[in-house]
Amino acid sequence: MKTQVAIIGGGPSGLLLSQLLHTRGIDSVVLERKTKDYVLGRIRAGVLEQGLVRLLEEAGCATRLHAEGIAHDGTLISYGEEMFRVNFTEHTGKPVMVYGQTEVTRDLYEAREKAGGKIEFNAEDVVIHDGDTDAPYVTYVVEGQKRRLACDFIAGCDGFHGVSRQAIPLEVRREYEKVYPFGWLGILSKTPPVNHELIYANSPRGFALCSMRNENLSRYYIQCSLSDKPEDWTDEAFWQELKRRIPAEQAAKLVTGPSIEKSIAPLRSFVTEPMRWGRLFLCGDAAHIVPPTGAKGLNTAASDVNYLYNGLCDFYENNSTDGIDAYSQKALARVWKTERFSWWFSSLMHTYPDQSAFDLKMxxxxxxxxRTNKAAQQAMAENYVGLPY
Structure with missing residues (x-):
């Protein structure tokens, strides 16, 4: 089998790239290690920057987003019993959209299937060959049969644990990492959100986040120990702890109920450089990870897709390599700014085991x-709604 662009990873970034290329007549094949149901079963963040919204519009996949998504003009930040609002539209003229990553993925799958896009599920033992040459190819196994996919380019959209980054020789890539000394325990519940906007809470007991997917589906998080397991926490214990970490006025309004999903996510900041090796390009979590504070993971993957998509269009439509040659530099320039914001916001809101009394005062x-400085709020708002591509 042969295609123009082989895309490894059937999550939202791989599907978005495939659908965008389709709108310009560029052929691609997506290889996904798991099943479609497995991919759609992953619970992820749901705050979309305007840049990602525009890409979904260009891909023809924004109808349901605009019908069901919730525009947020700001966010709430609490510390102890104090709470204030950062107004995004006042400072930037833009809101963010609350729309679950699972729903984004579902919309992209529907679009690729409607267009007859080629997606190979249960693709195991994926190996990238000759990525640094002009004739790369990928081998993989489906249902015990080995297959070969020849291509012009390979997009590695297969996440932190995927094969794409590992295909770049160690002597070529450099990795930067910070591992945080805590995790996030999150639950999903069929309950109305405690507030119509997100609440980021700094508490002496640890961080908490009150979020939502829609008017009847809420997503809540509390900072927890890395040694904790989801089964260590009953629903009742979770709700009690959450109430202790948010202002009493909000805790009194909190509607509780049984969890329909419960999980713990570790936090890390990670970047690999470069994001290109020959004809292999890394996108999203394959190249970088951010802590979930501020919901930049999917959004930063989308900015990678934007740069790669435009570079590939320039190659096929204008016979120019300028876009793909500049891909890694452009993507990393924005990635590091996003990493800075996520690191700063995480440092601001969490308790750390080694914090001194002075650190807490700072x-x-x-x-x-x-809370009191408009310039500081504008800087936060500009980062939260998304830096320009």
């Missing part, structure tokens, strides 16, 4: 500065 002073 953290509170930083939050109060953000």
């Amino acid at each position: 953290q509170t002073a930083e939050i109060e500065f953000l």
Whole structure:
């Protein structure tokens, strides 16, 4: 089998790239290690920057987003019993959209299937060959049969644990990493959200986040120990702890109920450089990870897709390599700014095991500065709604 662009990974970034290329007549094949149901079963964040919304519009996949998504003009930040709002539209003229990543993925699958796009599920033992040459190819196994996919380019959209980054020789790539000393315990519940906007809570007991997927589906998180397991926490224990970490006025309004999903996510910041090796390009979590504070994971993957998509269009439509040659540099310039924001916001809102009394005072002073300073709020708003591509 032969295609123009082989895309490894059938998550939202791989599907978005495939659908965007389709709109310009560029052929692709997506290889996904799991089943479609498995991919759609993964619970992820649901805050979309305007740049990603525009890409979904260009891909023809934004109808349901605009019908069901919730525009958020700001967010709430609490510390102890104090709470204030950062107004995004006042500072940037733009909101963010709350729309679950699972729904984005579902819309993209529907579009690729409607267009007759080629997606190979249960693709195991994926190996990238000759990625640094002009004739790369990918081998993989489906139902015990070995297959070969020849292509012009390979897009590695297969996440942190995928094969794409590992295909780049160690002597070529350099990796940067910070592992945080805590995780996020998250639950999904069929309950109305406690507030119509997100609440990021700094508490002496640890961070908490009150989020939502829609008017009747809420997503809540609390900072927890890395040694904790989801089964260590009953629903009742989770709700009690969440109430302790948000202002009493909000806790009194919280509607609780049985969880329909419960999981713990570790936090890390990670970047690999470069994001290109010959005809192999890394996108999203294959190249970088951010802590979930501020919901930048999917959005940063979308900015990678934007740069790669435009570079490939320039190659096929204008016979120019300028776009693909600049891909890694452009993508990384934005990635590092996003990493900085996620690191800063995480440092602002969480408790750390090695914090001194002085450190805690500095953290509170930083939050109060953000509360009272319009320039600080504008800087946060610009980062939250998404830096320009």
